[in-house]
Amino acid sequence: MDxxxxxxxxxxxxxAEKIQQMLPKLPAGVTPLYIHIVDALHEMxxxxxxxxxxxxxxxxxxxxxxxxxxxRALKDLGAVTKETAEDDRRSVSIHLTPLGNAWYEQYVASFxxxxxxxxxxxxxxxARTMVRVVDTMYCRMRENGYGAGSSSSKER
Numbered sequence: 256m257d258x259x260x261x262x263x264x265x266x267x268x269x270x271a272e273k274i275q276q277m278l279p280k281l282p283a284g285v286t287p288l289y290i291h292i293v294d295a296l297h298e299m300x301x302x303x304x305x306x307x308x309x310x311x312x313x314x315x316x317x318x319x320x321x322x323x324x325x326x327r328a329l330k331d332l333g334a335v336t337k338e339t340a341e342d343d344r345r346s347v348s349i350h351l352t353p354l355g356n357a358w359y360e361q362y363v364a365s366f367x368x369x370x371x372x373x374x375x376x377x378x379x380x381x382a383r384t385m386v387r388v389v390d391t392m393y394c395r396m397r398e399n400g401y402g403a404g405s406s407s408s409k410e411r
Contacts, residue, residue: 264392271389279366282358284332288325290362291315293334296351297359306349332360 312322346407
């Protein structure tokens with residue numbers, strides 16, 4: 256691949272960042288990560304999965320502390336509850352509260368239904384290609400040392 260196309264791909268990532276900034280305004284104290292967690296919890300609950308912190312961390316590619324901190328904040332905000340298993344006190348499952356489900360409906364389900372209409376002119380094939388390419392770019396950059404605290408990221 257030549258450097259001109261590489262530059263265009265990176266410019267498209269900057270445009271994608273601008274798209275992220277167009278997301279609906281969230282309630283005070285709520286971050287996009289919290290909504291991402293609510294989305295994952297909702298999907299896991301819909302699939303009948305028992306959700307532990309480690310399950311959620313794995314699903315969202317977060318470290319255990321990276322999942323624990325926002326879950327604690329979501330609990331403090333009243334969007335999730337934690338339930339200790341009776342047979343194993345070390346096992347804690349996470350559940351959405353009515354507030355968490357309301358956030359899911361407003362900031363995930365309803366918003367994605369609106370976007371589906373806006374994006375209706377984009378073919379499913381093009382959408383899948385975009386997802387695959389962005390995921391591949393992310394993985395290859397991580398594999399090659401780019402990321403928070405890496406020497407490669409400091410060189411940029």
